[in-house]
Structures are given as structure tokens and as C-alpha cells.
Amino acid sequence: MMKSLAITNEVLSKAFNYESYTKLIEDLFFENRTTNDDNSESQLNYTKLNIQRASRWEKRAKLNENLKEVVNKINNDQIWLVITEGWCGDAAQILPFINKISELNEKIELKLVLRDQHPEVMDEFLTDGSRSIPKVVVRNIENLDVLGSWGPRPKAVHEDYVKKRRDPDYDNKKAAEELHLWYARDKGKTIQAEFKEFLESLN
Known part of the structure; x- marks a missing residue:
């Protein structure tokens, strides 16, 4: 376990919930903008695809019973802080599942921050030295311990x-x-299986 110096109360107070995060992406795209300063045609195209991908999983994603059982056993208040960006393809494929998983237990609060607005947070949770996203950071609310992090995509791929x-x-x-x-x-099967293993490893 570790303490995060970068995940401050100020960072958490400015974090999005899932609904406001998806609305931000859509509103910015309507203005031909992305969640960072790169508003190039390619980034806008990625964003458009990601809006479609996320919307599809929000409608179709189904959680398996084994995962539900593990999540329902969580008995300490947690913040799941996701480091992400709207143009990130992996985020669009994964976050609808993470959101649905977090909704299973009222002790879990899902918050999202943009990577490029919070490099100090990202740099505490690098993957092989790179700022790969999305990254889910699980934090105990009571003692502020970081219990672990998962991402940026299933190990299987x-x-x-x-x-x-x-x-x-x-x-x-x-x-x-x-x-x-x-x-x-894969239809989210591997995401769920690996995230279940991750949650079990925190206990």
C-alpha cells in the first residue's frame, strides 16, 4: 500500500462522475474539441469513435455473477479514481464496465480525472514508465491508502x-x-475476469 501525494482533496473535488465525464466529451466534440489541447482531425475522429463505442457498451454490457459477488463483499468506503482522456480508445472500451461495476456497491465512489490536466497524478501510476491510460486507482477513504491500481488494458491483450x-x-x-x-x-469478459482478480488481490 502507498500514500498518494498527488491525489489531493482539491484534485478529488474537481473530478468528474461518469455521467459528467461522458457529457464533457460529447459537449467538447460538438465544438470540434477534445479533452486536451490536440483538436486535430485525427483526435476528433478518435473521439467520435469512442463516443460510439462507449454508448454501445453502456447499453449492452452485462456483468457476470462471480464479479458481482466479489464487489458486493467490499465493506470499506473506497474511491475509484480513473485517469483517462476522451480520445483514448481503451478508455471507451473499458470505462462503461468500470462504471457498471462501481454501481453495484454504494461504498464505491467512482471519480474520473483527465490525464493531461493532472500529470502529477498520472506520474504516480505509470505503466513501464509510460503514461498509459485508463488507469483505475483504488483508494481507501478512511485512511487514504492507495490499495492498488489496474490498467491500462487487460493483460491478456x-x-x-x-x-x-x-x-x-x-x-x-x-x-x-x-x-x-x-x-x-471479447464482449468485456476478460475485463471482468481480470478486474475481479485485481479486486480480490486488494483484500
């Missing part, structure tokens, strides 16, 4: 994706397409 991205002969666009095809075919 993360290593393969990173390997492809580092290969100069492998097309990055193709790697991204294959990643999102995997999410579509």
Missing part, C-alpha cells in the same frame, strides 16, 4: 499490443484495429 507498437515494421493503425476488434469479440 496488453503485451501483444505493446509488442506490435514497438515493432517498426508493424503498422500502428493495424495494431489499433486489431485491438478494438479483440474488445468487440
Whole structure:
């Protein structure tokens, strides 16, 4: 366990809930803007796709009973702080599930912050030295301990994706397409299985 110097009360007070986060993305997109300063055509296209992806999972995502059982056993007040951005494809595939999971237990409060507005928070939870998102940070409200963090994507696909991205002969666009095809075919099963294991490891 660790204490976070970056996750201050001020940061938490400015964090979004899931509904306000999704509304922000949609409102900014309507103005041809993204959640950071890169309002290029490519980033806007990513954002448009992500709005569609998230909306689809918000309607279709179903949680399995084993995961529900683990979440319902949580008996201490927790904040699940997600570091994210609206243009992030992994976030659009994962966060609808995280939101639904958090809603299972009233002791869980889901909050979201934008990575590029809070680099000091992101830098406490790097993945192999990189600012990979989304990252879910679980914090005990009573003693402020950080119990653990999960992300930026299921391990089952993360290593393969990173390997492809580092290969100069492998097309990055193709790697991204294959990643999102995997999410579509998996239907959130691996996200739930790995997040269940993560939550069990916190006890």
C-alpha cells in the first residue's frame, strides 16, 4: 500500500462522475474539441469513435455473477479514481464496465480525472514508465491508502499490443484495429475476469 501525494482533496473535488465525464466529451466534440489541447482531425475522429463505442457498451454490457459477488463483499468506503482522456480508445472500451461495476456497491465512489490536466497524478501510476491510460486507482477513504491500481488494458491483450507498437515494421493503425476488434469479440469478459482478480488481490 502507498500514500498518494498527488491525489489531493482539491484534485478529488474537481473530478468528474461518469455521467459528467461522458457529457464533457460529447459537449467538447460538438465544438470540434477534445479533452486536451490536440483538436486535430485525427483526435476528433478518435473521439467520435469512442463516443460510439462507449454508448454501445453502456447499453449492452452485462456483468457476470462471480464479479458481482466479489464487489458486493467490499465493506470499506473506497474511491475509484480513473485517469483517462476522451480520445483514448481503451478508455471507451473499458470505462462503461468500470462504471457498471462501481454501481453495484454504494461504498464505491467512482471519480474520473483527465490525464493531461493532472500529470502529477498520472506520474504516480505509470505503466513501464509510460503514461498509459485508463488507469483505475483504488483508494481507501478512511485512511487514504492507495490499495492498488489496474490498467491500462487487460493483460491478456496488453503485451501483444505493446509488442506490435514497438515493432517498426508493424503498422500502428493495424495494431489499433486489431485491438478494438479483440474488445468487440471479447464482449468485456476478460475485463471482468481480470478486474475481479485485481479486486480480490486488494483484500
